[in-house]
Amino acid sequence: MPRLDRLPEASRKAVLGLPVQANETAPFVRPVRPVAACRLAMVTTAGLHRRGDRPFTPGEQGYRVIPSSTPPADIVQSHTSIGFDRTAILRDINVTFPIERLRELVGDRVIGGLAPNHYSFMGALRDVAKLEGESGPDVARRLRDDGAEVVLLTPT
Amino acid sequence: MLARVIEAHGIATTSISLVREHTEKLRPPRALFVPFPFGHAFGRPNDPELQHRVLAAVLALLAAPAGPVLEDLSEDAEPGDEPPAPLQASAVPAAAAVSADAVAETKDVLRAHVQWLADHDGSTTFGLSGIPVDRFPEVADFLQRFAETGGGDVSGRPEDVPLPAFIRWAADDLKSLYWESRLLAQPNATGADVARWFWGETAAGQVLRRVRDRLDASDDPKWKAAAFGVAR
Numbered sequence: 001m002p003r004l005d006r007l008p009e010a011s012r013k014a015v016l017g018l019p020v021q022a023n024e025t026a027p028f029v030r031p032v033r034p035v036a037a038c039r040l041a042m043v044t045t046a047g048l049h050r051r052g053d054r055p056f057t058p059g060e061q062g063y064r065v066i067p068s069s070t071p072p073a074d075i076v077q078s079h080t081s082i083g084f085d086r087t088a089i090l091r092d093i094n095v096t097f098p099i100e101r102l103r104e105l106v107g108d109r110v111i112g113g114l115a116p117n118h119y120s121f122m123g124a125l126r127d128v129a130k131l132e133g134e135s136g137p138d139v140a141r142r143l144r145d146d147g148a149e150v151v152l153l154t155p156t
Numbered sequence: 157m158l159a160r161v162i163e164a165h166g167i168a169t170t171s172i173s174l175v176r177e178h179t180e181k182l183r184p185p186r187a188l189f190v191p192f193p194f195g196h197a198f199g200r201p202n203d204p205e206l207q208h209r210v211l212a213a214v215l216a217l218l219a220a221p222a223g224p225v226l227e228d229l230s231e232d233a234e235p236g237d238e239p240p241a242p243l244q245a246s247a248v249p250a251a252a253a254v255s256a257d258a259v260a261e262t263k264d265v266l267r268a269h270v271q272w273l274a275d276h277d278g279s280t281t282f283g284l285s286g287i288p289v290d291r292f293p294e295v296a297d298f299l300q301r302f303a304e305t306g307g308g309d310v311s312g313r314p315e316d317v318p319l320p321a322f323i324r325w326a327a328d329d330l331k332s333l334y335w336e337s338r339l340l341a342q343p344n345a346t347g348a349d350v351a352r353w354f355w356g357e358t359a360a361g362q363v364l365r366r367v368r369d370r371l372d373a374s375d376d377p378k379w380k381a382a383a384f385g386v387a388r
Binding site for chain 2 (some may be wrong): 026028035071086090093095101102131149151153156
């Protein structure tokens with residue numbers, strides 16, 4: 001799952017040892033209109049960015065903007081933890097960041113369209129205080145300004 | 157976490173979860189748990205149908221009247237024969253006869269990589285170190301010397317990138333070139349196949365093992381952290 005019971009002991013402990021915020025409730029808003037009419041943006045924590053953008057450093061809590069028109073070939077991943085196999089994303093970026101699949105969904109009118117930008121953060125963060133207090137809200141405001149109506153979050 | 161922040165700003169979110177145990181605690185507004193290994197959030201590379209099924213399931217959560225919502229993807233798909241965790245260098249013995257010349261080997265890999273680019277619309281995960289691809293034999297030479305002496309540098313290293321971070325990214329770029337070239341030669345190889353080849357049979361794999369040891373021998377936590385990312 002990585003079904004945790006299938007992971008090697010060391011990997012399982014490393015994953016479960018990551019600090020996770022415990023919450024009792026969740027903020028919840030309904031989409032403003034049917035998804036087939038909504039503009040969608042992706043926010044990923046896979047450490048993706050355009051080639052030529054500054055790579056993420058481990059633990060970095062900032063973000064990168066990936067215009068939704070970016071050709072898949074121009075996107076690279078600087079989250080290169082050896083805790084996951086990069087062979088899949090080398091073959092096909094859509095396995096982590098389904099940028100081409102979403103364009104197909106727009107063509108098929110399953111979603112209304114794409115917001116002008118997707119946003120990307122580093123993965124495997126232990127300290128998320130700045131992400132929760134600064135960079136996360138900053139991206140949320142930018143998404144609103146972009147006219148994003150629903151957001152899909154994708155991990156590594 | 158990010159889903160909660162964005163939702164609190166009034167935008168509906170839906171998320172892919174790879175670790176159900178974490179998602180149960182964190183409670184994002186809507187999450188779809190998928191039974192795939194890390195690095196495979198949408199199932200399998202070059203399988204648009206499976207990727208669309210995952211997308212349809214995660215977008216369907218947006219119709220839920222109230223939350224938080226945590227559902228499981230209904231199918232129990234594993235991406236091919238990929239193991240749940242990648243094969244690490246420490247699990248691969250070096251073959252008896254491995255070339256010691258990582259520079260010549262890198263030149264061969266670069267020639268194959270040109271073909272990879274041609275076949276994949278220029279798509280590559282190479283490009284983190286800031287050093288152009290045609291200079292990578294020189295980077296391999298640097299890594300080899302660093303492994304032996306702990307010294308050296310590469311001209312044109314981005315000024316704002318400290319040496320240990322540069323070494324980590326140069327190692328990542330070198331791995332990308334080798335991985336992609338190997339996949340060109342063996343399109344059906346699994347990640348474990350490629351890892352077994354790289355760590356077992358290539359000069360570059362042996363250089364990176366020694367680079368890891370050299371970085372790890374430092375007392376500086378930044379150098380140790382870089383070591384952890386080069387090989388384990």
